[in-house]
Amino acid sequence: MxxxxxxxxxxxxxxxxxxxxxxxxxxxxxxxxxxxxxxxxxxxxxxxxxxxxxxxxxxxxxxxxxxxxxxxxxxxxxRPIVADLSNVLSHLIDMGRSTDVRLLSFGYGVPPESIAESLGLKPGERAQRSVRVRLIDGEPFSYLTTHVPEWIGLTYSEAELAARPLLELIERSGVTTERATQAINATLAGPEAAAALDLEIGSPLLTLTRIVYEPSGRGVEHLHALYRPDRYSFHMDLVRTGSDGERRWSPALGWPRAADKSKSEKSKSGEKPTRTPRVIKQRS
Amino acid sequence: MxxxxxxxxxxxxxxxxxxxxxxxxxxxxxxxxxxxxxxxxxxxxxxxxxxxxxxxxxxxxxxxxxxxxxxxxxxxxxRPIVADLSNVLSHLIDMGRSTDVRLLSFGYGVPPESIAESLGLKPGERAQRSVRVRLIDGEPFSYLTTHVPEWIGLTYSEAELAARPLLELIERSGVTTERATQAINATLAGPEAAAALDLEIGSPLLTLTRIVYEPSGRGVEHLHALYRPDRYSFHMDLVRTGSDGERRWSPALGWPRAADKSKSEKSKSGEKPTRTPRVIKQRS
DNA sequence: CAAAGCTGTATTATCCATCATACAGGTTCC
DNA sequence: GGAACCTGTATGATGGATAATACAGCTTTG
Known part of the structure; x- marks a missing residue:
């Protein structure tokens, strides 16, 4: 030993x-x-x-x-850096990059306890579980596992899930989603995620766990996302807020979305580097 | 082969x-x-x-x-989950947890090109580089590498850096910091970081790269942080914003900071799980 | 051209992770 | 108590990763 x-x-x-x-x-x-x-x-x-x-x-x-x-x-x-905070790839799409979704798994069953808890399910209650992979320009970059209470999941079909955003389907079912919590973290790729993301087992991954709540406080979606760090990362602009003594950074809201830098080219050079979304393919 | x-x-x-x-x-x-x-x-x-x-x-x-x-x-x-977005551990401290900083390295030299660029330095211009480790309750959880233009770095001493927040020192030098950009990502632990964080090489790490700008647009601080994912993660509350058709998630600003849940205990149970910051030590 | 340095390639030997197997001792359940 | 599980421990055999060394071919420099 x-x-x-x-x-x-x-x-x-x-x-x-x-x-x-x-x-x-x-x-x-x-x-x-x-x-x-x-x-x-x-x-x-x-x-x-x-x-x-x-x-x-x-x-x-x-x-x-x-x-x-x-x-x-x-x-x-x-490094075709993909980026954005809080929401996902919004501006990628209007940048001419093709994204695609592949549904790997779809079914109903009793979810693990921690997820059941966050969805406010009683022990034994079933949920819909789906696993999807997102591709950009044909290359996989995210591995999404979602859990949705059964009564919501039943309002749409497997085919619909493969074609439309999950949150849209949830809202279509009559549920309104207002609040969510999310946590960002890091892990190593397990066998399935590694295979789906075209990585070796043990590669580093960005993790996003988001729980969406309806106004009553009940959870309606549990999302667990794994991202390839070389193809995706979270970016955000910050502003200094708070009065003296309690100053902190806060996310710059109402920011110029995907700020087409055509607007602010006043100062000299180093305006905002690392923001060069050229569309170059990486070798498979 | x-x-x-x-x-x-x-x-x-x-x-x-x-x-x-x-x-x-x-x-x-x-x-x-x-x-x-x-x-x-x-x-x-x-x-x-x-x-x-x-x-x-x-x-x-x-x-x-x-x-x-x-x-x-x-x-x-x-999982003594540490958490917070945008800023760091703010509320940890007033939660009775002791944090500590250890200065591992301090010196001046020409920084790597990418950092020099983000700080707006001319080729050959020097910067101050420091490496620090943050501990919580005696256990290391973050590994910080910062670069600051030499003319700012010279306004404080090594001892001061070991004792006070870097940004405070920067502002004390007369520079005002208003804007910043940051990116969150994941990597594997290299030898130094692994040693400093008490991990094995190849462990997953959360990455935060932040560049702080002064109003003129010139970079004044380049921060590269590595976090142990089992001791730190980024949390945030989101609200659904934007009008129909363009709805997205935005970080909930002005939220009850470290919401001492004494305030909102209206609805039943599942109010906000995964938010149980009990203070339990992990075995070394 | 020639020297020096580099990457590509091969060979042999060693070391370590893994395998297959066996047995000892604790726990659970009937 | 005893059967059936479990974890803890030890054994020798095997294969793959690594070490040490040598040489071929290309590139750069003088």
Whole structure:
């Protein structure tokens, strides 16, 4: 009973380099240390370094040139950053990007206790469970598991769910949705999510758990979403609010949605970087 | 050249079980399948299943009883969920929890390109870089890397940074901060962050990147934060806004901050679950 | 062109995770 | 008590990841 399961060495180095790249320490185009140098630096064999670089290569983060070196791939191209807070991909759509939904699972049953509780179901009461995957430009980026009380779920068909937003169907059933709570977190990809999102098991994922309430306070939808961090992230603009001594950041409401920067190009350059939604495909 | 580096089998099973637990599919107190059963189910040896269970045990998610079985530990106790959006831990403090900051690194140098760009620095211009770890009740939960333009950084000392909020120091220097952008994402823990957060390399982490701007549009602080997802997550309340056809969720502003639920206990039970900030320590 | 450095590739040996199996000891239930 | 489960522990065998080394071919630099 020793040796806790630790990631393979190649993976360690892969992670390390990956962090240095995404952190910008190794800017796009830069040539990173040679394989012998990396091997010495991390006290591993060159073969292992190679494996790490292979991973980075397969992921499109670096580009290897025989005889020359390994170079950081143009990150901007590889990171088709999808973004938005509070709501989802609203402005993606009117940006000419095609989104698609695939229904993986649909059925009724007794949900796990924690979900039943948040939906205000009595023990044994059934709910509709569905699993969907969202694609952007053909590439999967989110894995959604939703639970809805049975009496609401029965108001629409499986085909309708595959075609329309769930919340729209819920509201169509006569329920009004006003309030919701959500929590954002991180996890590792389990087998199913990894398969659906075209990832390896153990990849990092962004998590969003949202519970939608009707005015009476009863839960009507429990959403558990997993996002690929390289294809999705939450962005928000903040403003400093509160009077002295109690100043905090608050989300900038009524903000210029997807602010087509045509409007504010007054100041010089660094207006709002990291906001270059170019439409470039990533290698599958 | 085959076999991509795939996570160890034990880790796979660990992740699988872990997901089923946090998803509530295996509710607290439940006995999970016996080791032989799990071994058969996943087509691995019992030894491997054992390793996976050891990980869950060490993490405090399950409790093993010789001769009896392996049981899901009381999740509520194990998840001292810290939370808040937009700002950080505001209400934690007035909840009687002690937070502490540890300065790991402090110095000046030329920052990586992407950060220099967001701070509006000219190539070669220097910035102050600091790395801090935040603890709650003695346990580390966030790993903060900040970059500040040199001319601001010079207005305070290393000791001051270790003692007071950075933004306060920045404002004290005469700069006014009004706007900020931030992005939330997920990654895997690299070596340094893993060590500082008392995690294994490859653990999932919540990421927050915030850039604070002064009114002129120039960046004055670049913050990169890594959070342990089991000790921190972003919560927010949402309200449905926008007129028909363009309805979306918006963060509920002006909400009862840290709503001491003494106020709204009108409706029955399920008012706002998952909001039970009991102060229970987790095993180190 | 030649030297130096790099990536690609192969070989052999070692180490560690995993497998398969067996047994000891505790718990539960009849 | 005893059967049937469970967890804890140990064994040797096997395969894959890694180490150490060597060499080929390409690129860059002088």
């Amino acid at each position: 020793k040796s806790a399961v630790e990631p393979l060495k190649a993976r360690r180095i892969y992670l390390l380099l990956r962090d240095r790249i995404v952190a910008g320490e190794l800017p796009p185009g830069a040539r990173l240390p040679g394989e012998p140098a990396l091997a010495a630096e991390h006290a591993v064999s060159r073969v292992t370094v190679r494996r790490a670089l292979d991973l980075l290569d397969k992921e499109g983060l670096v580009q290897r040139k025989a005889g020359s070196g390994t170079f950081v791939h143009d990150t901007r191209a590889v | 085959k076999s991509a580096v795939e996570p160890l089998k034990a880790r796979r099973i660990y992740l699988l079980l872990r997901d089923r637990i946090v998803a509530g599919e295996l509710p607290p107190g439940a006995r999970l399948p016996g080791e032989p059963a799990l071994a058969a189910e996943h087509a691995v040896s019992r030894v491997t299943v054992r390793r996976a269970l050891d990980l869950l045990d060490k993490e405090g998610l399950v409790q093993r009883k010789a001769g009896s079985g392996t049981f899901v530990h009381d999740t509520r106790a194990v």
